[in-house]
Amino acid sequence: MFILVTERPLDEALARSHVVKRGNGAVVLFVGTVRDHHEGRQVSSVEYHAYRAMAERELQELARKAGEAHHVSDVAVMHRLGRLDVGEASLVVAVGAPHRDAAFRCAQDMIDDLKARLPIWKKEIGPAGEVWQEGAMPPV
DSSP states (O other): EEEEEEESSHHHHHHHTTTTOTTTEOOOOOEEEEESEETEEEOOEEEEOOOOHHHHHHHHHHHHHHHHHHTEEEEEEEEEEEEEEETOOEOOOEOOOOHHHHHHHHHHHHHHHHHHOEEEEEEETTTTTTEEEOOOOOOO
C-alpha cells in the first residue's frame, strides 16, 4: 500500500509503479482533475486544505478496508493539497489485482469512501467569488 498527501503535482506513474506486480492481471488508474464548473458556477481553481497526518491515517485505513473487501493488496492513493488550476490532478487512485472486477470495484469503493470521509476540505474559486464545497470549512 502506498499513501501520499502532498502539495506537489501528482505523479501517476509513481502510483502505478506501486501496483504493477507479476501476479496482477489488472491495473486500474483513476485520476481526478479540477473541472471548470460546479453546480452552475464557473471554477478557475480550487484550494485543498487538510490536517496532513490525519488525512494520511484515514487514507491508509480506507485503502486497507477497500483492499480487504475485494481481496486486493496493491493500492496506491495520492491526494494533492494547496491551490490547483483547472485540469490539474487532485487525486490519483491505482489498484492492482489478479482480475479486473476486483480492481475496478476496489477503486470505486476507495474513491466513494474517501469522498465521504477524508478530512480534506475544498474551496472553489471563480469569477463569482470563493465557495467552500458543500459548506465545509476547515476547522479553525
